[in-house]
Amino acid sequence: MENMNSTLNYVNKSISSDIAKQKQIEEQNEKYRLIAENTTDLISLIEVDGSFQYASPSFEAILNYDLSHIGHLNFFEMIHPDDQEMVNKEIRIFCKRKKTVRHIEIRIRDNNGEYIDIEASFSVIDQSSFSKNDLILVVMRDIRYRKMFEQKIYHLAFHDTLTNLPNRRSFMNELNREVLDRKKLNTPSKMSVLFIDLDNFKSINDQWGHDVGDQVLIEAARIIKDSIRPSDLVGRVGGDEFIVLLKDIKDEEDLKKYVNHILTKFNSPISISGQDYILTCSIGVATYPKDGTTSRELIKNADDALYNVKNTGKNHYLLFNNKIKNESLERRLLENALRHAIKEEQFYVEYQPKLNISTKQLIGMEALVRWKHPELGTIPPGKFISLAEETGLIVPLGEWILRESCRQMKKWQANGYQSLVISVNVSIRQLEDPHFIKTVENILKETDLDPQWLEIEVTESVFMDVNDAASVLEEIRQLGIQISIDDFGTGYSSLSYLKHLPIDTLKVDASFIKDIHENDESKAIVKSVLTLATTLGLNVIAEGIETQEHVNELNKDGLLFGQGFYFSKPLNSQAFEEYLLKEVNA
Template structure:
């Protein structure tokens, strides 16, 4: 009967004891307790053999069993085999003696999962003081036990980590004294942990000790983690970089009790960072500072100059004709020349100055604390002198030179960008005047630079819109006055500025690469026009077209020429290409290209012959048909015996090589006489005709055709 009381609900208890008000009140209180337990605790009742007599709703919920599945079952259905035998023996001994037992029990739910309960077992005693039933009141502690297990596993894991990691793990107090040292200190520091000493600070490089001392105090005061980098000095006196994370251990009261230091050797990383930093701020070929570092240095020196009122100079330098060297002997030789130039430049400047390479053949120098132009010029002369010393590479002797533009602080600008821009402007002026010199910036230069930029923009527009015309200048037999050919010369017909001569825009077209498109247009127009005049009945004439350096090095030059000849219908023998000897730097490649062109039937002429120092040495190797004597030898040939001797020598060589000879720039009859005396039988110049527009040259052809020949000196 006693065991059934806990199975009655409140209504049944009321009916049972409604005749005794006092008993009714007591039993209602018991019912309230039972209800509370049912809602908050896991309650079960067993008999003294452990058979389950009652299980509340919470018990059923956590175990996964229905009440009817539990009633009558032995309690071991829940925990059989989950605890040692000694565990249950102690529990039964306690409750069997009438005492309350408390402990933590691991149970198995119906679905096989496990859960933990904090258990209190209260024995019910009969009149003889013997236990006949047991009430177990349990609370679910699975979450807590899981955390404890995880913590235990974590502690074991961290113990394994600290004992086996290559990182340095230590615990220190506020003074930096060691409370714990991981074994990894032995390998890194090169000594046994017992020899490390009581403090980390003595192992830190002296200059970095303040970093660690300040970081320790900061961690204690701020209670926040911090990461620092510093250098350790090993037992072998070798410096290594370490990265340390400082983690404060905070007590329940919120104070920092100690610090955990996790340090890692980052020496290789620091080396890599330093290498990357160096590469980011230095030129990889010459190891000179690059533009980024140069501008930073210049800005810093400008700030210093402003504070103390000193002067400085910015030099923009361009190594002359590096492209020609690369084309002739390859980029490997060009790179060696750049390296040598960098060494020479660096050797000329003072310790507090800087030389940098901006890229390609461009260098910059900042000269700090200069007294004025005279001192800058003195340094520039020293630079030029050292650079011009012969350099032997790959069996060749090179003489280096540089064009230099100079801007001065403060008169030419107070900002880094302004000084660099104006030094570059001065450099452009030097290059336009023939290179291998220097110029100080002058305000008038900016107007010329602007003019050049505008000219470049207009030229690009003119090419797109076809604002060009071809002028023709005749070539004449000096003895008979007979027309022997014509040279096609391009003119820019600007809609507002009128006719612009080629010496103003051809150099710009060369620099920008626009000469490729323009040159192809000139060649096509000249061939088309020559074929039209032939179709109109004029005697066939050879038309000469100038070929630029860029065009000569076109990979598909031969194909372009053949295509144009096919399109226009002009036979190859009526086309002559004129090249200047100055573009024949990469001789082998030039010979191959010219040979291919010549094999197609097109003739080749050397223009401005005699102006290059190497003219006579390479002429025998070139596949050419005609030599054009430069006008500089013609203008005084009737008065100057040296000019006559040069012309005679050229004619003699040409005859021995079976080449034609024509003189350029003929303006006087006396010049014609001198040329004839020295064996030159063809000429071209204003004496015969200036270059004529297409329609005017057609009239010229008609006149020649009508008379059969044209008297010399009459246009």
């Protein structure tokens, strides 16, 4: 009896264990079922020939296939034809090595006949209870939205967001490929790089606002794109600069045809919301292989050609040549020398007297910078001032000129000479410097010069080229400094703006003075300026007075003040001090 009870206990325990194991298996299977039915991955078991043994419910949810008919389909026939060779190759290798295939990106057809991007991995199952052959486990993931996002990021990385043109990086990649292909194939085919700059675009931004400016840039991009062939490439470098690659050019005449076509297209007004905007462009051109055999050389030389166009009238084009090459080299050498010169203080200031032209009484002087190079000698301002402007070196150079001029004026005052107003030219780049006002304040404090003896001279173009120029000048005037408009009459279309600006003096440009004694138009211009100045309570001074005839004619018109070689050339500090001494003894 005892043995029977022991046996029954054993059987009961065994049955309980089996039930527990069965229950565990059922729970495990239920978990697998839940995972398979709810996963967003596409999971399938296929035969080596591509027939389906199993497909997860996601095939229905994502690919719209009826699971009851999936067994009639073939996995490999669902793959995009262009991807089939790659997949077959990968599977052959993986079946042979029995290793999991790395993730590969392919396109697979859904039940609507459209192909979607998926990422797939393959594994061999060599033992199964329902197939005599090896099975392949295929796990796929829908990546079409990821691909769309990647494409968007790529587009943003390589395209200009405003015009949708390729950006500089994208353009350079394509240019590099074209150069390498030509070198590799040793082809005689020519190609040209066009650097395009919109003329006076800043005035559109300033006058009409950046929203209009953006629309003008979009239209400019369209004009350039429509002017070239579909096989060519246009990109936006930045701002109002564009760059074009003409990939196959027969000869120079063929090149000129395309360049002139672009220039002609820009001669027509750009219409935006019923308003016409006149816009021209300047183009610099470099051709492979004559003007460069690397992308860097082509870009640099096209840019150098453009620089020359902008300096000689705009609305034109120039093909890179040896003259530009030599000037470019000289310019780069000069820029390096200029940087060194600022550091080593190789500059000095000369002073040109300003006088009452009737009484010959000295009323002030203009400070003019000179560069004494240790090897090249004196370099004229025309050679380096524009370069300093372009490179931004005018900011430190201008600060030195201002400090030196104030220091010298204070020294003359301390030596007992009469107090005179010293005029210092200030460039657009200096006015754009956010620290300029503070710099002026510091210099006045360092030199202990009373602000009433300092005059800042600016060209009238600053009111077109500098945002809030009037407010910047008003801050300068609040310091007690006088403001003078240099080269007046050459850079602005309207005179009515003067009554709104914080200025004290107008300097009539020398171009109107040189022929005032024989040109009625010059006489009329000077007379108009004097009338306007009198109405507004402004002083007027004429620059470039070189003859007695100039003086006589200006006296007739009632002009009081002037400067020029007729009275004195610019003098160094020692010579100007001797000039002051003569004034004292006169």
